[in-house]
Amino acid sequence: MNWLNPILILLAALLAVFFESAFAGYSNLLLAKVDLLPMLMVYAALTHGLFTVVTLAFAGGLLFDSLSANPFGASVLPLLVIGLFIYYNRGLLLRQNTNAQFFFGLFASAAAPLMTLLVILALGESPLLGWGSIWQWIAMTVVGGMLTPMCFRFFDRVKRSLNYEPVAEQNSFHPDREIKRGRY
Amino acid sequence: MFKRPHYIALVAVILLVLILFRLPAETVSRFKLAVGGFFLPLFGLAGSTQQLVAKTGNAIVPRGDLVRQNEVLRRENQQLKILAQQSQEASRENAQLRQLIGWQKTVPWKLKLAHVIAHDPANWWRTVQIDAGTRDGVQVNFPVLTVEGLVGRVSSVSSTRSQVILLGDAQLRVGAVISDTGTSAHGRETGVVTANASAPLENNMVTLSYLSGTSSVKPGQTVTTSGEGGVFPRGIPIGKIFDLRKVDYGLSTEARVALFASMNSIEEVWVMFPENNAAVSGTPSSAIKK
Numbered sequence: 001m002n003w004l005n006p007i008l009i010l011l012a013a014l015l016a017v018f019f020e021s022a023f024a025g026y027s028n029l030l031l032a033k034v035d036l037l038p039m040l041m042v043y044a045a046l047t048h049g050l051f052t053v054v055t056l057a058f059a060g061g062l063l064f065d066s067l068s069a070n071p072f073g074a075s076v077l078p079l080l081v082i083g084l085f086i087y088y089n090r091g092l093l094l095r096q097n098t099n100a101q102f103f104f105g106l107f108a109s110a111a112a113p114l115m116t117l118l119v120i121l122a123l124g125e126s127p128l129l130g131w132g133s134i135w136q137w138i139a140m141t142v143v144g145g146m147l148t149p150m151c152f153r154f155f156d157r158v159k160r161s162l163n164y165e166p167v168a169e170q171n172s173f174h175p176d177r178e179i180k181r182g183r184y
Numbered sequence: 185m186f187k188r189p190h191y192i193a194l195v196a197v198i199l200l201v202l203i204l205f206r207l208p209a210e211t212v213s214r215f216k217l218a219v220g221g222f223f224l225p226l227f228g229l230a231g232s233t234q235q236l237v238a239k240t241g242n243a244i245v246p247r248g249d250l251v252r253q254n255e256v257l258r259r260e261n262q263q264l265k266i267l268a269q270q271s272q273e274a275s276r277e278n279a280q281l282r283q284l285i286g287w288q289k290t291v292p293w294k295l296k297l298a299h300v301i302a303h304d305p306a307n308w309w310r311t312v313q314i315d316a317g318t319r320d321g322v323q324v325n326f327p328v329l330t331v332e333g334l335v336g337r338v339s340s341v342s343s344t345r346s347q348v349i350l351l352g353d354a355q356l357r358v359g360a361v362i363s364d365t366g367t368s369a370h371g372r373e374t375g376v377v378t379a380n381a382s383a384p385l386e387n388n389m390v391t392l393s394y395l396s397g398t399s400s401v402k403p404g405q406t407v408t409t410s411g412e413g414g415v416f417p418r419g420i421p422i423g424k425i426f427d428l429r430k431v432d433y434g435l436s437t438e439a440r441v442a443l444f445a446s447m448n449s450i451e452e453v454w455v456m457f458p459e460n461n462a463a464v465s466g467t468p469s470s471a472i473k474k
Binding site: 022050063064065077113116123136140 | 198201204205212215219222306349379385449
């Protein structure tokens with residue numbers, strides 16, 4: 001197993017949560033904070049194995065909750081559900097298509113906050129919810145969807161630059177010029 | 185579809201999360217702070233970068249401007265020193281009078297400057313992390329304010345950082361008072377500051393609930409902490425009444441309060457703690473008869 005990719009994704013999750021909490025100034029303009037973890041989960045579920053999906057859900061969720069007032073672990077299960085759903089259906093999905101990536105990002109960014117809120121409410125907490133929350137949800141969904149294809153481009157580039165790729169051998173053999181011997 | 189190791193991994197994660205949900209609050213808080221420790225190098229890096237940028241900015245400021253600014257600050261400092269002397273005299277007199285009539289002594293409060301290092305990444309909470317912890321004497325429930333007014337209270341503490349619940353969060357309620365309303369015998373109306381739940385987009389607005397139905401509170405009046413509840417000392421400014429509406433079929437009044445402290449741009453805060461650093465209990469500056 002190549003350990004570099006899961007490590008890179010976990011590092012990206014750490015940086016994503018750090019960015020969300022340390023540079024929250026953009027939320028004054030958008031009136032909402034964008035969660036980058038669902039987008040990472042889409043990438044992990046479409047391009048990596050189940051181990052990466054489960055690790056990202058667990059580590060990413062705990063990292064997010066450690067800086068939030070969420071009950072500790074509340075973000076893990078929603079990420080896991082989204083990751084597993086995409087992972088087990090990825091054979092049917094056009095994962096290289098930009099539009100498909102956008103829609104998966106849209107779906108994940110919309111589902112993650114809803115499921116997290118369900119978990120929080122089920123635990124008896126009282127988060128701040130009102131009509132304005134609908135705007136926040138829409139903003140999270142749309143921005144998450146728009147950022148997902150970029151996430152794919154970024155990781156593909158990183159993967160290309162860090163991973164070993166076999167060099168294509170240069171020779172003069174062409175199958176169409178093969179001299180076939182014997183009976184046809 | 186599922187392979188056996190997959191099942192084991194999934195069940196393990198779900199079990200771990202369920203165990204986390206069932207753990208006591210104190211243990212969970214410690215876990216949270218421990219996991220949050222992974223961010224410390226990044227916060228340190230961000231802090232040093234900000235300092236570097238600020239230093240570079242300072243180097244660009246012309247010397248003449250700095251000298252002028254220094255002169256203004258020196259004068260302001262002298263004025264503040266005189267005011268501090270006067271206020272010391274007033275508090276000495278206050279303590280003597282309290283002793284004479286047998287009222288409880290007020291506990292003096294100290295202030296500790298802290299920087300906001302992170303905001304809550306979720307949209308449904310209003311909390312921040314500050315770079316002061318138990319090693320700086322910070323404890324749970326200590327009030328946090330800016331020069332403009334009250335900001336919130338400390339909700340959990342580690343050795344180097346603390347989490348602060350901000351005004352406007354659904355978990356924070358503050359006893360508040362509006363002086364000189366002319367409604368009650370004492371000329372003050374009390375209420376409870378709660379989250380402005382109907383409008384989570386308005387960060388700088390909170391709701392003042394439980395005002396009487398015959399309240400004569402008017403927009404523009406100042407709301408301060410009442411000292412009731414035992415967490416916040418009396419008299420810390422919170423905000424100004426923005427507008428009012430009758431609720432519960434006119435039995436009570438609810439007001440929207442525009443906060444003095446700008447919640448969207450808090451970078452530095454002051455943590456208030458008793459001079460002897462004992463746990464905050466009772467009402468430190470409220471007058472309770474012995």
